[in-house]
Amino acid sequence: MAKPVSIEVWNPSGKYRVVSTKPMPGTRWINLLIQNDVRLEICTEKKTILSVEDIIALIGDKCDGVIGQLTEDWGEELFSALSKAGGKAFSNMAVGYNNVDVDAANKYGVAVGNTPGVLTETTAELAASLTLAAARRIVEADEFMRAGLYDGWLPHLFVGNLLKGQTVGVIGAGRIGSAYARMMVEGFKMNLIYYDLYQSTRLEKFVTAYAAFLKANGETPVTWKRAATMDEVLQEADIISLHPVLDKTTYHLVNKERLAKMKKEAILINCSRGPVIDEAALVEHLKHNPMFRVGLDVFEEEPYMKPGLAELKNAIVVPHIASASKWTREGMATLAALNVLGKVKGYPVWFDANRVEPFLNENARPPAACPSIVNAKALGLPTSKL
Ligand SMILES: NC(=O)C1=CN([C@@H]2O[C@H](COP(=O)(O)OP(=O)(O)OC[C@H]3O[C@@H](n4cnc5c(N)ncnc54)[C@H](O)[C@@H]3O)[C@@H](O)[C@H]2O)C=CC1
Numbered sequence: 247m248a249k250p251v252s253i254e255v256w257n258p259s260g261k262y263r264v265v266s267t268k269p270m271p272g273t274r275w276i277n278l279l280i281q282n283d284v285r286l287e288i289c290t291e292k293k294t295i296l297s298v299e300d301i302i303a304l305i306g307d308k309c310d311g312v313i314g315q316l317t318e319d320w321g322e323e324l325f326s327a328l329s330k331a332g333g334k335a336f337s338n339m340a341v342g343y344n345n346v347d348v349d350a351a352n353k354y355g356v357a358v359g360n361t362p363g364v365l366t367e368t369t370a371e372l373a374a375s376l377t378l379a380a381a382r383r384i385v386e387a388d389e390f391m392r393a394g395l396y397d398g399w400l401p402h403l404f405v406g407n408l409l410k411g412q413t414v415g416v417i418g419a420g421r422i423g424s425a426y427a428r429m430m431v432e433g434f435k436m437n438l439i440y441y442d443l444y445q446s447t448r449l450e451k452f453v454t455a456y457a458a459f460l461k462a463n464g465e466t467p468v469t470w471k472r473a474a475t476m477d478e479v480l481q482e483a484d485i486i487s488l489h490p491v492l493d494k495t496t497y498h499l500v501n502k503e504r505l506a507k508m509k510k511e512a513i514l515i516n517c518s519r520g521p522v523i524d525e526a527a528l529v530e531h532l533k534h535n536p537m538f539r540v541g542l543d544v545f546e547e548e549p550y551m552k553p554g555l556a557e558l559k560n561a562i563v564v565p566h567i568a569s570a571s572k573w574t575r576e577g578m579a580t581l582a583a584l585n586v587l588g589k590v591k592g593y594p595v596w597f598d599a600n601r602v603e604p605f606l607n608e609n610a611r612p613p614a615a616c617p618s619i620v621n622a623k624a625l626g627l628p629t630s631k632l
């Protein structure tokens with residue numbers, strides 16, 4: 247039997263019981279739940295990653311919905327336990343939901359929420375930060391200074407790559423990939439090549455308009471190209487940033503063979519999910535190609551890194567913090583809470599998961615809808631017409 251887990255209770259007499267597997271930033275999400283007759287139980291266990299058994303103990307005998315985290319394994323066991331406890335809603339506090347078995351959720355009639363949009367710019371900004379840090383060797387240079395090794399300016403000291411006029415490659419030009427592409431094109435006057443299963447018309451229009459603006463100002467216009475294959479991006483780009491979802495089509499999308507196709511001095515950024523790269527192959531590639539650099543926010547087997555990665559100077563590694571700005575994390579908590587609340591209250595699903603701003607306005611009541619339910623169609627849930 248699972249041991250009891252420590253919890254903090256809000257509004258003990260609330261009609262609906264909702265569990266959050268972690269404390270989340272901000273208070274708006276808490277207030278929205280308790281003002282709507284929810285008894286909220288927040289797990290305050292010190293352990294970072296909760297096991298399936300821990301979460302089953304949290305769900306207990308009666309639970310209307312759960313707000314969970316991307317570190318948790320939401321499959322058959324948890325959805326069955328939630329359903330048995332009368333639960334109809336689960337929301338990840340994340341846009342990615344590769345930790346969720348949506349088929350299992352469908353089987354038990356549980357709605358699965360996620361948190362799109364609110365983290366788009368924040369995540370793209372971290373990808374841009376890693377790009378600059380890698381291109382200009384900022385982490386190596388910082389370590390050098392702190393080690394007291396700086397004894398004067400030198401022509402060859404920490405020479406890196408200029409971004410202006412180079413080509414940025416984006417794999418997965420959805421919300422975050424497109425935001426990153428715009429930052430790099432407009433901010434650094436880079437040319438764009440992208441690969442996605444779908445055409446990103448808005449992104450293409452943006453780069454076309456920016457090119458016209460530059461031309462009108464007597465500057466060299468930027469260019470864009472939608473690549474027919476991913477390999478085309480790997481071969482042509484100087485910087486490559488990965489932003490696809492993680493599913494079976496993108497698992498080990500960047501492997502040994504594909505790394506070999508990239509330029510020897512290319513920079514690879516990953517703010518999507520770790521398994522999109524074969525990390526062991528990447529470590530070998532970095533060892534044999536010292537001018538090739540990477541910026542990684544995510545890892546194949548988090549929280550671990552593959553052996554050898556931590557010792558490599560041409561790798562910058564940060565602990566899955568791409569969405570970690572205060573506004574974004576508070577907004578993610580709000581969207582996750584409203585997904586669960588909306589389903590518990592019988593609200594419809596918001597008409598467009600790409601336009602969730604009305605839920606984030608702190609000065610107004612949020613719409614009576616679930617902001618984003620990924621299996622709405624499969625469960626036949628009604629959509630808001632607002
Ligand atoms: N490191 C972090 O903290 C964060 C990571 N993420 C990750 O970023 C992912 C993308 O998020 P959004 O841009 O909001 O999602 P999105 O759904 O707008 O974009 C994903 C894009 O990937 C494309 N795609 C799917 N399969 C592909 C394939 N085989 N090859 C090329 N492209 C493919 C889709 O067509 C889509 O345009 C999330 O699923 C999540 O895993 C998101 C936020 C923060």
Ligand SMILES: O=C(O)C(=O)CO
Binds near residue numbers: 339342568
């Ligand atoms: O939202 C996600 O998918 C994350 O990885 C964390 O923001």
